[in-house]
């Protein structure tokens with residue numbers, strides 16, 4: 001990947017002259033069976049451009065209550081697009097079509113109208129849970145009945161598709177725009193893609209410039225994305241399998257609360273029971289010091305994520321480390 005980056009042919013992408021970016025955008029569109037694609041610096045920018053394109057100020061965006069757009073995007077939908085979030089609670093990250101339907105407010109003179117349904121699949125805070133294709137279809141159908149566009153935050157949608165054994169195009173069918181990350185599981189250092197129809201992506205390109213995301217000779221980044229498509233994307237099921245293996249190991253430990261059945265993709269969340277000898281933050285510090293990088297979400301829960309460079313023996317070693325720290329402290 002580093003070699004491909006060094007050798008990339010570049011041009012000024014603000015003028016559409018970077019051949020490596022143009023190729024990456026075409027490949028991303030083809031992969032998701034959409035007309036056009038756009039390289040953006042981050043997943044957050046991809047989501048926020050989509051929100052800006054699909055909505056207008058003074059309207060509401062419906063999303064799952066624990067979704068990334070509500071928790072980790074710095075209130076950008078309000079700051080950049082003048083929109084209001086309408087969080088809908090769900091069963092472990094999988095929205096119910098009837099709950100979404102109840103949250104929709106039509107255009108009219110009294111209530112704040114809904115302008116967008118934003119989905120997240122896989123769902124980060126719900127342990128990488130997958131919303132299956134049949135449920136995706138039902139959610140899209142509800143939105144379409146009310147003439148609402150649908151955006152998918154598919155930061156890790158390729159992990160979800162790999163776990164289901166279907167294409168990301170099939171899983172995301174009917175969504176007007178899809179964002180997915182080249183960084184994260186696909187292993188590129190920077191970048192995310194936004195795909196959709198040609199008209200929407202033309203407008204997204206204008207908004208990307210407005211948000212400060214127009215890049216010049218960024219073909220070096222696109223070259224990494226192309227390697228990710230060719231070499232990393234076909235291996236994503238290994239990461240999902242490794243996460244399941246990690247969850248199975250960890251769930252054997254008496255002070256860890258975790259159901260491996262709830263691990264669908266490459267994210268493992270667990271919490272510590274009250275009998276644990278330390279809280280999650282102290283455990284995370286000890287693991288990080290020992291070279292196992294994990295993230296403590298709060299005092300109770302830890303998130304672990306698998307990726308291309310983590311092997312099965314790394315998984316076994318990491319689980320052993322967790323066990324040793326919890327039993328010898």
Ligand SMILES: Cc1ncc(COP(=O)(O)O)c(C=O)c1O
Pocket residue numbers: 041042043044045047068069120122123124153155156181183192
């Ligand atoms: C579900 C989801 N969406 C969007 C993002 C945002 O990506 P970025 O960090 O590239 O802005 C993340 C990042 O973790 C994520 O987990």
